Amino acid sequence: QVxxxxxxxxxxxxxxxxxxxxxxxNYSISSGYYWGWIRQPPGKGLEWIGYIYNSGNTYxxxxxxxxxxxxxxxxxxxxxxNLRSVAAADTAVYYCARFGAGSGTYFDIWGQGxxxxxxx
Amino acid sequence: xxALTQPRSVSGSPGQSVTISCTGTRSDVGNFNYVxxxxxxxxxxxxxxxxxxxxxxxxxxxxxxxxxxxxxxxLTISGLQAEDEADYYCWSYAGSSSYVFGSGTTVTxx
Numbered sequence: 001q002v003x004x005x006x007x008x009x010x011x012x013x014x015x016x017x018x019x020x021x022x023x024x025x026n027y028s029i030s031s032g033y034y035w036g037w038i039r040q041p042p043g044k045g046l047e048w049i050g051y052i053y054n055s056g057n058t059y060x061x062x063x064x065x066x067x068x069x070x071x072x073x074x075x076x077x078x079x080x081x082n083l084r085s086v087a088a089a090d091t092a093v094y095y096c097a098r099f100g101a102g103s104g105t106y107f108d109i110w111g112q113g114x115x116x117x118x119x120x
Numbered sequence: 121x122x123a124l125t126q127p128r129s130v131s132g133s134p135g136q137s138v139t140i141s142c143t144g145t146r147s148d149v150g151n152f153n154y155v156x157x158x159x160x161x162x163x164x165x166x167x168x169x170x171x172x173x174x175x176x177x178x179x180x181x182x183x184x185x186x187x188x189x190x191x192x193x194x195l196t197i198s199g200l201q202a203e204d205e206a207d208y209y210c211w212s213y214a215g216s217s218s219y220v221f222g223s224g225t226t227v228t229x230x
Contacts, residue, residue, distance in 0.1 A: 038166075045123065045224040046158075046166065046209050059217040062121065095165060105213045106156035106171040113165050 002027040004096050004111035011117050012090075018083040018116055022096030023076075029054050030074045034099040036107060037070065037081045039092040047092075051099065052079055086118045124149065124210055124222035131228040132200045140225045142193040142210035148220055150191035154213035157186060157195045161206040169208075170195060197227070205229045 008020035022035070029035065036051035050060035052070040060068050064083070072079040083090060093113040100108035125143040132138040142149065142157075149155055155173045158166035168177050170186035173193060183198045193212070197204055210222035 046160075046211075046221045048211075048219050048221060062218065100168070100171060100177075103154055103172050105152075105154040105219075106168060106211065107158075107166075108168050108171070108177065110165040110167070 002098065002109050004098065004109060006094060006096050006111045006114040008114060008116070010115060011119065012086055013120050014087055014118055015085055018081070018086050018090060018118070020081045020094055020096075020114065020116070021078050022080070022111060023078050024098075025077075028074075029072060029077050029079065033101075034104060035072070035079045036097050036099060038095045038097060038107070039090075040095070040113075041089070041092045049081065049083075049094075088118050090116070091118045092116060121148075121214055121218060121220045124212060124220055126208075126210060126222040126225045128223075129226040129228060131230055132197075133230045134200055134202065136200050137196060137198045138200060138227060139197075140195045140208055140210075140227070142195070142212075142222045144191050144193075144212055144214075144220070146191060148212045148214040149188065149193050151215065152213045153188065155186065155188060155193040156211045157184075158209045158211065159204075159206045160209065166209065200229055202229050 003025040012018045034051045037049040052058045067084045069082040095113045096111045097107035098109040157170040160166040173188045174186040
């Protein structure tokens with residue numbers, strides 16, 4: 001079945017850039033679907049970050065738009081998240097996920113998540 | 121975009137039914153039939169339970185059902201079981217390619 005796996009540094013210094021990659025297994029990103037990022041600060045709720053199509057079209061949460069860039073690498077079957085100028089408030093578990101078929105307005109497959117801590 | 125409003129917690133005894141509400145606005149929940157629900161056990165990733173208001177993915181027990189009236193969507197768990205203890209989040213399309221999550225509800229099985 002389709003699997004997603006987040007990877008990247010678990011510790012990022014304040015003001016630097018958080019960079020994460022999501023590797024997709026058992027499905028070719030080139031074939032379609034939208035792919036997204038969601039985060040969850042410790043003990044808090046889920047926050048949508050944004051999503052991307054295999055063509056590179058991106059859609060970001062307005063609250064993070066000025067600091068977020070997403071990209072897709074179809075040759076590696078991966079998509080990535082860059083979050084600039086991070087602060088302690090960006091400490092969270094970051095999930096990658098796939099938008100489902102049909103209406104395409106829900107996440108049907110999730111990665112296990114990766115904890116990223118922002119600290120000097 | 122403010123988070124959709126959910127009760128902080130609900131509880132019930134095994135076998136009972138519980139309902140979680142998710143209140144939005146006429147710009148999101150009230151305007152689109154694109155509400156989904158996610159179950160998140162402690163320390164785990166969320167899992168899709170309901171999509172498009174009332175559709176159940178393959179493998180999700182039919183004890184879980186979804187509905188919507190006006191600006192409020194609801195998730196009902198019938199025949200509550202110990203394994204249903206988790207956090208639950210709603211999620212809605214809000215137009216212009218944007219989305220919003222609910223604030224989350226903790227379900228406790230007494």
